Amino acid sequence: GSVSGPKSYPVVGALFSFWKNRGRLLEWYTEMLARAPTQTIALGRLGGGRTVVTANPANVEHILRTKFENYPKGEPFTGILHDLLGTGIFNVDGDGWKLQRRVASYQFNTRSLRSFIVEVVEEVTERLLPLLGDASRRGGWLDLQDVLQRFAFDNICKVALGIDPACLDASLPVSEFARAFDLATGLCAQRAAAPVSLVWKVKRVLNVGSERRLARAAEVVHEFALDVIRRRRKEIAAGSESSKKDLLSRLMVLANIPQFTAAMGAGHEAYRSEVFLRDTIVSFILAGRDTTSAALTWFFWLLSSHPHVEHAIRLETTRLVIARPDGGGGQKQDPSVFSYEELQRMNYLHAAISESMRLYPPVPFDSKHALANDVLPDGTFVGKGARVTYHPYAMGRMKTIWGPDCLEFKPERWLDEKGLYTPRNPFKFPVFQGGVRVCLGKEMAFIQMKYIAASVVSNFKLRPVDSNRTPKCISCLTARMVGGFPVFVQTIDDNT
Ligand code: HEM
Numbered sequence: 001g002s003v004s005g006p007k008s009y010p011v012v013g014a015l016f017s018f019w020k021n022r023g024r025l026l027e028w029y030t031e032m033l034a035r036a037p038t039q040t041i042a043l044g045r046l047g048g049g050r051t052v053v054t055a056n057p058a059n060v061e062h063i064l065r066t067k068f069e070n071y072p073k074g075e076p077f078t079g080i081l082h083d084l085l086g087t088g089i090f091n092v093d094g095d096g097w098k099l100q101r102r103v104a105s106y107q108f109n110t111r112s113l114r115s116f117i118v119e120v121v122e123e124v125t126e127r128l129l130p131l132l133g134d135a136s137r138r139g140g141w142l143d144l145q146d147v148l149q150r151f152a153f154d155n156i157c158k159v160a161l162g163i164d165p166a167c168l169d170a171s172l173p174v175s176e177f178a179r180a181f182d183l184a185t186g187l188c189a190q191r192a193a194a195p196v197s198l199v200w201k202v203k204r205v206l207n208v209g210s211e212r213r214l215a216r217a218a219e220v221v222h223e224f225a226l227d228v229i230r231r232r233r234k235e236i237a238a239g240s241e242s243s244k245k246d247l248l249s250r251l252m253v254l255a256n257i258p259q260f261t262a263a264m265g266a267g268h269e270a271y272r273s274e275v276f277l278r279d280t281i282v283s284f285i286l287a288g289r290d291t292t293s294a295a296l297t298w299f300f301w302l303l304s305s306h307p308h309v310e311h312a313i314r315l316e317t318t319r320l321v322i323a324r325p326d327g328g329g330g331q332k333q334d335p336s337v338f339s340y341e342e343l344q345r346m347n348y349l350h351a352a353i354s355e356s357m358r359l360y361p362p363v364p365f366d367s368k369h370a371l372a373n374d375v376l377p378d379g380t381f382v383g384k385g386a387r388v389t390y391h392p393y394a395m396g397r398m399k400t401i402w403g404p405d406c407l408e409f410k411p412e413r414w415l416d417e418k419g420l421y422t423p424r425n426p427f428k429f430p431v432f433q434g435g436v437r438v439c440l441g442k443e444m445a446f447i448q449m450k451y452i453a454a455s456v457v458s459n460f461k462l463r464p465v466d467s468n469r470t471p472k473c474i475s476c477l478t479a480r481m482v483g484g485f486p487v488f489v490q491t492i493d494d495n496t
Helices: 011-020 022-035 057-066 075-085 094-107 111-138 144-161 176-193 198-206 209-237 247-254 258-272 274-304 307-322 340-344 347-359 442-459
Strands: 040-044 050-054 141-143 366-369 387-390 460-464 473-476 478-481 486-491
Touching: 011 022, 022 040, 022 050, 022 473, 050 057, 057 387, 075 176, 075 209, 075 274, 075 366, 094 247, 094 274, 111 141, 111 144, 111 340, 111 442, 111 460, 111 486, 141 144, 144 247, 144 274, 144 442, 176 209, 176 274, 176 473, 198 209, 209 247, 209 274, 247 274, 274 307, 274 347, 274 442, 274 460, 274 478, 307 347, 307 442, 340 442, 347 442, 442 460
Parallel strands: 050 387
Antiparallel strands: 040 050, 141 486, 366 387, 460 486, 473 478
């Protein structure tokens, strides 16, 4: 079971080591990749498969851009999420993906969507801040990871569906939809973590245990999405919802524009189908839910041990608020409401969030499967069918990429001498992937993350309940803080 390549581990040895390190897999890969001559290793897998894992930017560019066509996600990946995502954009290769990518690209990064995103995040933040205020008055703690997950779910459902599941409202029971979505993604993550897929595949055929629960949860999610689609279709036909700005309404309205359907060519009939819309939307919700909440959880944890960074963010935000044209008070001086232009000017905050995602990328690693034999730029041989994994978590911790201070949290490394944010080569920092299939929601994610970070930091201080604990990061498709992130909340006034 061993493979040729710069650093290769036989299957038995790798399995033993895997088992020993099962509680710290991200670190285990990081250590192996740092030691390997070209930051690339090859592992044998049970059942004869092979995995090449790389933290080498030239290899990453090769997989994600130069030879993109040879490295689709592949069935071993899409099979894991298929029962939930169907053939939604996140989970499909080839022509099916191309069509959805073109459709979705019409939607993302338009000016009108951008202002809708700011509108939504403002509304949801308005509900989050009282929750923190309440915790500070009670003097008790709350699990910030859980709160941020609920925040992100409300937020992405409003953006994608125009529906508010109100998960942040503790007085309401969690909606069946939210519960089913959570359960379904958790069970898919369990599938992904299984060393051999045969076990869940057999359970699926027999429809027992976790597979039975997954099937039921996916059905609830699908029925909910279809119900929203059918109602929206009627509303649009009746002309009553033409002003809706969410992604679903935009997609449905596009279908009525002749220039658009002509540009879509033969695919446009499929595009009109309910299942196509359902799958597209469920993919958006999955992509936008746990990613931003994971990023923010680790960001706030890093801030709690780097008060000078927290202070610098507060200063940047305060300066922007003071500089507003109307110095007369009221809404204009509200340090929890920001415009898109103000968010754009928050260079330091942008740097701090990027730096936090360098150390704790929301998607710690991601895999493709080779269609044909190939050789990576560093000389590693990749056989047909092999899994090739790029590892943003390890890459953020490579001296070869970031220098000897790679383990330190230093937002300044992202700023030029004028204090302006400078983006990095995406193949050295593939946190949003990069190349042909780069994340579509990157700009949306930054708007949301900067908004909530600026609002929370200018109103509150968050302190870990256990300040001696270094939390453990595990990957359940997205990064999770083991045990949540219990924090005490203080208002800024309490501290001054
Ligand atoms: C910090 C937040 C985020 C991070 C780190 C992130 C990261 C990623 C990564 C690594 C991928 C590639 C996954 C793969 O191909 O296996 C991806 C794809 C994608 N992301 Fe994001 N994402 C974030 C937020 C969002 C948001 C808010 C949305 C909004 C809906 C979004 C929409 C998408 C979509 C639609 C894709 C699929 C693109 C395609 O396959 O063509 N993402 N993202």
